[in-house]
Amino acid sequence: MFTKKVYNNNIVMAVDENDNEVILAGKGVAYGLKKGDVIDRSKVEKRFELKKDTSPRFGELIQDIPLDYVIISEEIIAYIKANSDKKINDSIYITLTDHIVNSIERIKMGIDFDMTLLLNVKTLYKEEFKLALHAVDMLRDYFKIPLSDDEANFITLHIVNSQFEDNMMEMYTITSILEKITSIVKNRFNIDIENNYNYDRFMTHCRFFVQRVINQEHFEQNSALNYTLLEATKDQLPKQMDCVNEIVEYVEKNYGYVTSDDEKMYLLFHLGRLTDQ
Template structure:
């Protein structure tokens, strides 16, 4: 793999034998190097193998628009968050998160605060990602000497959530968060309770809602069951929960213009019953 362009001592654009371009990060990877020199593999800390021309163009454009030290900072933030969350992010996070951090730092320096309307929901539904994002603010403070507000941690947390799903768009993550919040509000209002969001049962319910909303957005809801007998038995046994599920189904149909199937209602009923008992 040879150097095609040097951005600084730690970031380069490289080209392999098949003339496929890569972004390579590594401490001192380009020190005393020039275009055409071979890269020492041992010095590569992160290699972006981006097959899409559009994504590569976005990456290169980003490197031309933001300070390269902020890409290095993003790399530190991503590595730290992956260890803390015990996960592996989609590499696309480097584009969106670097761009966001650059914009957030610029806004802060120009005294232009931005309110995060979803901050409460993010803290409630994605507590682990939010905590990792708060640690990201500490890294930003250390390297940039500025302390960004909690609102920015909320935005960063959404990037962490988004990057755990392949090819998922940030707009979908925001949409899902809003849907979960509305559903929980219906549930809490119906039973006049406050849901304990750090419980195991809520975690199960949250996972079900995420898959449910993804099926709706992808138009993958299954057709009605030929035999609704099981649902009728569940409905009879948990009549109050079933009434709440009907409210959720009505809200869902109005929002997405798709009816909620009997099977989906049954699963929601069982999840909610376990959640509130």
């Protein structure tokens, strides 16, 4: 491998044997190197093969970050990728690494962060929250600091954000809408959300529904058929249909999104399974 750009003594962008750009991290791996020099592979501790639009930005980010932050962040992201059944976008290397650095430095300075607005994250994104809790454990072990489980809330959002390729501001908006939908359902029905497969299915569908709301993308699969099914089903599930209508009215009033009959049918279907006693 040959040197393409030196970020600091521990970080270098290289060109591998397949002519691909990679970022390499390791103690002293780039010391004394200049463009075109051969890299000592024995000094490489971590290798990052990222998309071309992500790799330079990641390199710029980590050039001012201590090597130990880079190493633990890569290990956490590798764990998340290995244990998630969803595609994780390369953007997580930038967003989560930056967040980890800021969080650890904040905690070392004794600065607390108000997590009140994120308390429902663990119920909205159950699988991602489990991964985030493990990430918190890894950070505790690595830095030997008393890191609160609350930190998993933010890490969860970064994981979800990397699945949808949104920006974090959109992720907060999506989470806010999901919280409102959850509130509407809970106000109308007495449901147990813990270890509830139907709740998890409902929330998964709602996540994609809200994604379409934010992007103003309308879901249409078989409108004529679903209109007929909707008309037949809403009389059998009047309370659930009222709940769907409240959700639909909320997103239309606040986000200008007109929900199709297809979407209403799927919301009603999942809500019916969730509230079937």
